[in-house]
Amino acid sequence: MSKYITKQRKNLIDFLSAHSDESFSAKQISLELSEDNISISAVYRNLSELEAEGKVRRVSQGNGREIYYQYTDSDCCKGCLHLICNKCKKTYHMNTKDADILIYTLAQNQHFQIDRKSTVLYGICAACHI
Amino acid sequence: MSKYITKQRKNLIDFLSAHSDESFSAKQISLELSEDNISISAVYRNLSELEAEGKVRRVSQGNGREIYYQYTDSDCCKGCLHLICNKCKKTYHMNTKDADILIYTLAQNQHFQIDRKSTVLYGICAACHI
DNA sequence: CTAGTTGCAAAGAGTTTGCATGGCG
DNA sequence: CGCCATGCAAACTCTTTGCAACTAG
Numbered sequence A, B: 001m002s003k004y005i006t007k008q009r010k011n012l013i014d015f016l017s018a019h020s021d022e023s024f025s026a027k028q029i030s031l032e033l034s035e036d037n038i039s040i041s042a043v044y045r046n047l048s049e050l051e052a053e054g055k056v057r058r059v060s061q062g063n064g065r066e067i068y069y070q071y072t073d074s075d076c077c078k079g080c081l082h083l084i085c086n087k088c089k090k091t092y093h094m095n096t097k098d099a100d101i102l103i104y105t106l107a108q109n110q111h112f113q114i115d116r117k118s119t120v121l122y123g124i125c126a127a128c129h130i
Numbered sequence C: 001c002t003a004g005t006t007g008c009a010a011a012g013a014g015t016t017t018g019c020a021t022g023g024c025g
Numbered sequence D: 001c002g003c004c005a006t007g008c009a010a011a012c013t014c015t016t017t018g019c020a021a022c023t024a025g
Helices: A006-017 A024-034 A040-053 A096-110 B005-019 B025-032 B039-051 B096-110
Strands: A057-062 A066-071 A082-085 A091-093 A120-124 B058-060 B066-071 B082-085 B091-093 B119-124
Touching: A006 A024, A006 A040, A006 A066, A024 A066, A040 A057, A040 B039, A057 A082, A057 B096, A096 B096, B005 B025, B005 B039, B005 B066, B025 B039, B025 B066, B039 B058
Parallel strands: A082 A120, B082 B119
Antiparallel strands: A057 A066, A082 A091, B058 B066, B082 B091
């Protein structure tokens, strides 16, 4: 999809990929990149493209009140479930074996087939839980 | 919080509680109740109050793009995890035992404490999976 | 040079809020 | 009758879109 590598797009990808365990709102991203002079519309357009390409995923915080974007490391994010800490907002990968067991169990017991892409488990991470 | 039982609030609660396995956007609700003459602002105000009271919960669909509201049956919704079908949008309750195992496992293996209130698992339900 | 990308501003969609009116108790 | 809730419209926020100017290749 992306034909030209503009400095705005490069800066955006560089920033998101450098913080692939965090997610950001469109506004936060435009603020972070403010010294690179990227417009909010370019942020949205690039995020949409990157999401369509599967390089960025959208997650919700606060039961859908806020939309955040996050770089998706295609290698390890493919088949795993994500955990997001409600406090620090960082993303973690659920242990693959546990995820497989969960998905299998739910399929067996309730015939519900979990979609790994749209499912995120929220809670408190080890670092934030004192 | 609610001091008066107006006909608008009654109609809203009646509608949501009659479809407690489904969730609706504010606009959908106002359309459903259009014959009862409820304004969109009254819908939002009542939903906010009901959410604060714990009688309604907010869920996100489409990775946060859309916000839906759902009646919370306080009895059985207290301690369980919710499943939402990406196709029919209906809500199911995850088997309590399986939920407990999941939560325990994640706490043990990754020291991540799942919050039952904010977590929803998305996928395809038995009825929609052919 | 040429097509894709940007910035700006305007347009939409969703949600919140102020204020006068109306209705519950 | 007094206070709360409603309806309306305006204000706000977030996101999308049209168009002319710019720029990567």
